Amino acid sequence: MKKYLCLGCGFSYDEALGLPEHGIAPGTRWADIPDDWVCPDCGTPKSGFDMVEIPYWSEARS
Amino acid sequence: MSVRFVLRAGERGYSYLPSVGPNASYVAGHPDGVITRHSSFNFHEYQSGIPGLGVMKVFGDEIFTPGGTGYNMHPHHNFIIMAFVVGGALTHINTIGKVDELREDDYYVFSAGSGGKHSELNIGEQDLHVVYVWVLPGQLLAPPSYRRNRFDRAAGANRITCLVGDEQGALPIGQTFKVSRLLSDADCSHVYRPAKQNGVYAFVLEGDVEIADAILTRRDSLALEGEDKVEIKVRTDGTDMLLVETKL
Numbered sequence: 001m002k003k004y005l006c007l008g009c010g011f012s013y014d015e016a017l018g019l020p021e022h023g024i025a026p027g028t029r030w031a032d033i034p035d036d037w038v039c040p041d042c043g044t045p046k047s048g049f050d051m052v053e054i055p056y057w058s059e060a061r062s
Numbered sequence: 063m064s065v066r067f068v069l070r071a072g073e074r075g076y077s078y079l080p081s082v083g084p085n086a087s088y089v090a091g092h093p094d095g096v097i098t099r100h101s102s103f104n105f106h107e108y109q110s111g112i113p114g115l116g117v118m119k120v121f122g123d124e125i126f127t128p129g130g131t132g133y134n135m136h137p138h139h140n141f142i143i144m145a146f147v148v149g150g151a152l153t154h155i156n157t158i159g160k161v162d163e164l165r166e167d168d169y170y171v172f173s174a175g176s177g178g179k180h181s182e183l184n185i186g187e188q189d190l191h192v193v194y195v196w197v198l199p200g201q202l203l204a205p206p207s208y209r210r211n212r213f214d215r216a217a218g219a220n221r222i223t224c225l226v227g228d229e230q231g232a233l234p235i236g237q238t239f240k241v242s243r244l245l246s247d248a249d250c251s252h253v254y255r256p257a258k259q260n261g262v263y264a265f266v267l268e269g270d271v272e273i274a275d276a277i278l279t280r281r282d283s284l285a286l287e288g289e290d291k292v293e294i295k296v297r298t299d300g301t302d303m304l305l306v307e308t309k310l
Contacts, residue, residue, distance in 0.1 A: 003202070007104055007119060010141035010174055012202055041137045050119075057175070057204035 005052045008044030012052075045046055064288045065274050066261065067112060075101035075111065081131060090183060099124045102265070102283060104162075105252035106261075114287050116261050116308030117239055120196035123148070123267075123281065124281025125189050132135055132183035132190075138174035142197040142235050144226060145170050145182070146213075146243075146304070148267060150190035156180040160208045169225060170210040171233045173199065178206040193304065200237040209233050213243055220246050222305065238309035246296040254292040254305055260268030261310045262286045264294070 008058040013019065013033075018026040022040050024033065029050075037046045079085050081095040089097055102121040103114040114120070119141075126132050135155070145152060146169040151298060154162045156172060157179040164170060172180060184190035211233050224232040227240030238260065244252060246269075255261050264273055265283040272295040276284055286292060287310060295302075 004197070005140060010139040011137075012140055040168060041139070052198065052202075054199065054202050057201040060201045 001027075002030060003052050003054070004049040005054075006039040006042065006044050007048050007050055008039060009042035011039050011041045013049065064286065065276070066115070066285040066287050068276050068278075068284045069102055069112065069282070071100070071279075071288050073111075074281070075099075075103075077101070078097055088133070088134060088136065090134045090181070091127070092129035095127050095129050095131030095216040097124055097126050097131060097133075098279065108236050115263050115306070116310045117198040117237065118195060119198060120194060120264065120309050121193065121263065121265065121283075121306070122192045123177040125191055126150075126182075126184035127189060128184055128187050130183060133181060135179045135253055137177065137179045139177050140174055140199050140202055142171060142173045142199055143180075144172070144195040144241065145196070145234055146193040146195070146225070146241075148191040148193060150184060150188050150192075151186040152190055152192055153183040154180060154185070154273055156206075156208055158208050162208075162209065162210060163221075167213040168210060170208060171211065171226060171235060173204060173207045173235070175199070175204040175206040177203075195241065195306070197235065197237075197308075200235075215245065218243065218245055222252055224257055227307070238307075240305075240307040242307070244294065244296075244301070244303050244305065246297045246301050248296055248301070250296045252294045252296070254294065254307075256289060256292065258306045259288070259292045259310065260307050262289060262292055262306070263306040264292070265304045265306070267302040267304065269296070269303070270298040271296050271301055271303065
């Protein structure tokens with residue numbers, strides 16, 4: 001499970017969590033999100049996201 | 063010694079963002095207001111060229127015309143956004159609850175973390191010149207924060223001053239990343255010593271320097287890697303530059 005970050009605004013997508021409030025179920029792979037999907041916060045296209053390997057603040061504290 | 067790239071002023075991305083038309087909801091200000099932006103790296107539509115250096119994803123210098131020009135309130139997550147005011151005055155408003163005014167030599171570090179909005183405005187009567195730098199965070203969805211500081215021009219003359227990073231008097235951001243400023247007279251040489259394995263991005267705001275056999279003038283820049291010593295020969299009085307150090 002990977003995480004992706006919007007280069008337009010910093011919004012993060014986590015494959016494990018999905019985006020249920022935007023109709024994307026937990027566990028949805030990045031590759032399975034349509035190419036015309038855009039960042040729900042700023043409208044940056046899917047191609048403007050980068051994969052990141054950064055822990056969550058909450059994990060880093062535990 | 064290894065030069066990763068030399069980026070000349072004219073090779074950088076350019077955006078012209080009037081406050082009317084497609085950007086009307088994004089760009090604030092009088093109908094004649096306009097933001098011009100020169101980007102060293104990717105920024106929104108500017109996806110060709112160099113994708114940043116290390117954790118730095120954006121390095122852009124922007125001019126906001128007077129009359130309330132700027133960015134309306136808009137959301138961010140995660141990115142650590144820094145603004146370095148080079149001229150004029152910047153009004154910064156954020157959802158942490160801060161309304162701030164920054165003048166020449168002031169700078170801020172805004173960590174958007176788990177979510178924050180901000181607005182950046184020029185409500186003054188002269189152009190605002192500001193350099194924006196965006197950095198990936200060490201941790202995702204951290205509590206948002208805002209801090210500001212000031213570059214002391216008198217104390218900082220003819221020496222390299224750390225503005226952002228783990229040094230006394232600077233604003234730390236909790237990872238291997240520094241921004242320093244050098245304001246220098248001609249015929250001075252300066253040595254910047256990055257931690258080994260880190261990358262260095264040198265950007266000339268004004269003036270003329272020689273670094274690693276390259277002559278850099280206004281808004282030229284270069285990136286170096288594998289250095290433990292970067293020698294900067296200043297060739298013009300009033301040379302002003304920013305030095306970014308990042309893990310690669």
